[in-house]
Amino acid sequence: xxxxxxxxxxxxxxxxxxxxxxxxxxxxxxxxxxxxxxxxxxxxxxxxxxxxxxxxxxxxxxxxxxxxxxxxxxxxxxxxxxxxxxxxxxxxxxxxxxxxxxxxxxxxxxxxxxxxxxxxxxxxxxxxxxxxxxxxxxxxxxxxxxxxxxxxxxxxxxxxxxxxxxxxxxxxxxxxxxxxxxxxxxxxxxxxxxxxxxxxxxxxxxxxxxxxxxxxxxxxxxxxxxxxxxxxxxxxxxxxxxxxxxxxxxxxxxxxxxxxxxxxxxxxxxxxxxxxxxxxxxxxxxxxxxxxxxxxxxxxxxxxxxxxxxxxxxxxxxxxxxxxxxxxxxxxxxxxxxxxxxxxxxxxxxxxxxxxxxxxxxxxxxxxxxxxxxxxxxxxxxxxxxxxxxxxxxxxxxxxxxxxxxxxxxxxxxxxxxxxxxxxxxxxxxxxxxxxxxxxxxxxxxxxxxxxxxxxxxxxxxxxxxxxxxxxxxxxxxxxxxxxxxxxxxxxxxxxxxxxxxxxxxxxxxxxxxxxxxxxxxxxxxxxxxxxxx
Amino acid sequence: xxxxxxxxxxxxxxxxxxxxxxxxxxxxxxxxxxxxxxxxxxxxxxxxxxxxxxxxxxxxxxxxxxxxxxxxxxxxxxxxxxxxxxxxxxxxxxxxxxxxxxxxxxxxxxxxxxxxxxxxxxxxxxxxxxxxxxxxxxxxxxxxxxxxxxxxxxxxxxxxxxxxxxxxxxxxxxxxxxxxxxxxxxxxxxxxxxxxxxxxxxxxxxxxxxxxxxxxxxxxxxxxxxxxxxxxxxxxxxxxxxxxxxxxxxxxxxxxxxxxxxxxxxxxxxxxxxxxxxxxxxxxxxxxxxxxxxxxxxxxxxxxxxxxxxxxxxxxxxxxxxxxxxxxxxxx
Numbered sequence: 096x097x098x099x100x101x102x103x104x105x106x107x108x109x110x111x112x113x114x115x116x117x118x119x120x121x122x123x124x125x126x127x128x129x130x131x132x133x134x135x136x137x138x139x140x141x142x143x144x145x146x147x148x149x150x151x152x153x154x155x156x157x158x159x160x161x162x163x164x165x166x167x168x169x170x171x172x173x174x175x176x177x178x179x180x181x182x183x184x185x186x187x188x189x190x191x192x193x194x195x196x197x198x199x200x201x202x203x204x205x206x207x208x209x210x211x212x213x214x215x216x217x218x219x220x221x222x223x224x225x226x227x228x229x230x231x232x233x234x235x236x237x238x239x240x241x242x243x244x245x246x247x248x249x250x251x252x253x254x255x256x257x258x259x260x261x262x263x264x265x266x267x268x269x270x271x272x273x274x275x276x277x278x279x280x281x282x283x284x285x286x287x288x289x290x291x292x293x294x295x296x297x298x299x300x301x302x303x304x305x306x307x308x309x310x311x312x313x314x315x316x317x318x319x320x321x322x323x324x325x326x327x328x329x330x331x332x333x334x335x336x337x338x339x340x341x342x343x344x345x346x347x348x349x350x351x352x353x354x355x356x357x358x359x360x361x362x363x364x365x366x367x368x369x370x371x372x373x374x375x376x377x378x379x380x381x382x383x384x385x386x387x388x389x390x391x392x393x394x395x396x397x398x399x400x401x402x403x404x405x406x407x408x409x410x411x412x413x414x415x416x417x418x419x420x421x422x423x424x425x426x427x428x429x430x431x432x433x434x435x436x437x438x439x440x441x442x443x444x445x446x447x448x449x450x451x452x453x454x455x456x457x458x459x460x461x462x463x464x465x466x467x468x469x470x471x472x473x474x475x476x477x478x479x480x481x482x483x484x485x486x487x488x489x490x491x492x493x494x495x496x497x498x499x500x501x502x503x504x505x506x507x508x509x510x511x512x513x514x515x516x517x518x519x520x521x522x523x524x525x526x527x528x529x530x531x532x533x534x535x536x537x538x539x540x541x542x543x544x545x546x547x548x549x550x551x552x553x554x555x556x557x558x559x560x561x562x563x564x565x566x567x568x569x570x571x572x573x574x575x576x577x578x579x580x581x582x583x584x585x586x587x588x589x590x591x592x593x594x595x596x597x598x599x600x601x602x603x604x605x606x607x608x609x610x611x612x613x614x615x616x617x618x619x620x621x622x623x624x625x626x627x628x629x
Numbered sequence: 630x631x632x633x634x635x636x637x638x639x640x641x642x643x644x645x646x647x648x649x650x651x652x653x654x655x656x657x658x659x660x661x662x663x664x665x666x667x668x669x670x671x672x673x674x675x676x677x678x679x680x681x682x683x684x685x686x687x688x689x690x691x692x693x694x695x696x697x698x699x700x701x702x703x704x705x706x707x708x709x710x711x712x713x714x715x716x717x718x719x720x721x722x723x724x725x726x727x728x729x730x731x732x733x734x735x736x737x738x739x740x741x742x743x744x745x746x747x748x749x750x751x752x753x754x755x756x757x758x759x760x761x762x763x764x765x766x767x768x769x770x771x772x773x774x775x776x777x778x779x780x781x782x783x784x785x786x787x788x789x790x791x792x793x794x795x796x797x798x799x800x801x802x803x804x805x806x807x808x809x810x811x812x813x814x815x816x817x818x819x820x821x822x823x824x825x826x827x828x829x830x831x832x833x834x835x836x837x838x839x840x841x842x843x844x845x846x847x848x849x850x851x852x853x854x855x856x857x858x859x860x861x862x863x864x865x866x867x868x869x870x871x872x873x874x875x876x877x878x879x880x881x882x883x884x885x886x887x888x889x890x891x892x893x894x895x896x897x898x899x900x901x902x903x904x905x906x907x908x909x910x911x912x913x914x915x916x917x918x919x920x921x922x923x924x925x926x927x928x929x930x931x932x933x934x935x936x937x938x939x940x941x942x943x944x945x946x947x948x949x950x951x952x953x954x955x956x957x958x959x960x961x
Contacts, residue, residue, distance in 0.1 A: 137706060139704075140707040147674070148707070232673045234670070237670060343907065346907060347768075350788050353775055360789075478920070509653065510655045513656045517659055
């Protein structure tokens, strides 16, 4: 483990491993320093702040840019690496001070860190980048808001080394929110030089160019085909183990599987559960990391009469064939989320108290106002058929046994978000959501509060409303926090507007790649990767 | 004349593609606003994309942009549509043309052979072969070929698109890697590109052989039974002269027509082949765009295809006159 990285590092220092030229053919000797990966998605921008930037593109923000602070990395029980939510480490900031009232955070920048064009990283660059993130609107601004960063006036850079954030109120979400991909630091001098009157934030330029201080730069980007990262040998962190990472887009999962099995690529990112199971059985290294904070659920919409009845909701919750679904739709990858005795601490997600029991389901239905059952469409997303279809079919089959007649309704992917999250008009449906900031109150804020985007069930309960707003910004070591969270989970399980099925897993297969680390943004972090020497 | 006739077609395509894309399901503003967008940011995106304007205004903007050659920006790839098409159209065309060439090389002789010996075992074998080819879905043939020639035998290179990751594309002249690499005098890249092309081209060729072979056979049969062939034979011309100079030349017209049709449906059949072989072509591009309600990309695709087919029909007409001088479009 040590040898490879330190040898390469020494090599780089001695100027042995200089940047690879873009010849028409890679020199064979350099092939060992190149890692090839495949994934099935398209990277549509190099700039996470741009309107319409999709999830796969978030990795560019991580691989090519730095932030003020970063999450640590921990080793999991199975030996794989994962980001560590509980540890915040310095990145571009050397240290930070939080004022007594928690409202002013003062960062001191590291010395000698340079952007890739050689100019120093200053507090002014941080200020410009943060102003950009809160001004451009859309997703980046919403994510900044989660940490309490809303307006440019909250940020100031009194000198090159000092950056100050003034918050409207103290919040435990503030510092972790600085470690997510969005508040990345751009080279403001280069950006300003490429800005125009119509485009003051240089969105067009940053869309196609990486101007950060990060571990890599993008040397080639062919949308729909590939992205090529080249290592920045001047990076201030531990140098990545490979000089170049080539990530190819291969839409067909069958082709991706053939490639990784043959060993022509070293990494296959985000593979289907079925392939994960079979490749692991075939002896390949497969990492299946449970995605923190992310569960697949059955949504019961409060705007529709049958589901206003608590007994109907419980009847459905007891009618679901959990284990069968977990094996059929998830191939056993992930963590089961059913059949617990009681609310156990503040861990989230945690198993619900429901389990498969048709007699109980019938009892509840008999008690409800719908003893004779009812008809309801069961909506799923055509783009997520892989897990939604088997899950829905199994549930429909069991619902029939208790007298509820559900019919499968497939909604085209382009309509799904509008129907399920924006208009919230699906009575019975499947849903999956995971929040970046790993706190139960943050999850509840998005998924259980009235009118919030991921609350596709139109759930509303005054007690939850109060509990969420009281806990959201409270530090976790505050004595009030834990009991309130437990109460929150209890209420959610009692009301059960969302029936948890299982916690999803992110599957990555490796055939010769070392150092894969799981990240909450569910994209490839190339910084820790290296190629195994045989 | 023939070119002028194309103008109303193109205008029609512009209008229809605009109206049809607006009829697509889904709200692009919601889609492109991202994962945690609220009402406010969705509205903002709608405004940015010009979707808050009434439809006639949107159409005027679209036509105005078209007039200066701007096809708009694709939100799913983040590139200008014109750029995307310029990059992807050659990839699809190269694949389709090579497949068609391959298919003709096999199917035409096969058709001639079958026609000269109707009812013989050659005829039957030909029928079985082409029927098998056309009855297998292209993605299935593709995966099967990958399984045999790449996964099991290791003869074919990794199915990673137009070039293996070890190579980088030749300087762009035509966009066809086979031609560009030759222009650049880079045989290594030429062979690399050819190797990548082999399996997908064979997959498509297997699929397109049937109509070409069947049409060649039928046209040859009718040519061989016609009066002028009987006369030629009676006059004592030797067999191959009769077959190739007289019969085949006459049979070529319907074959060319079929080729035109085959070309258009091959571009459609490309979609699945492109997915399986990670081929960065226009078919997979259009499908992605449709799924995402990516208006600009869909319109650009439809327009490019319409222009392509107008050009194709022009070429076929010209070929007709070359083969059969009696068809003179110039005189009309």
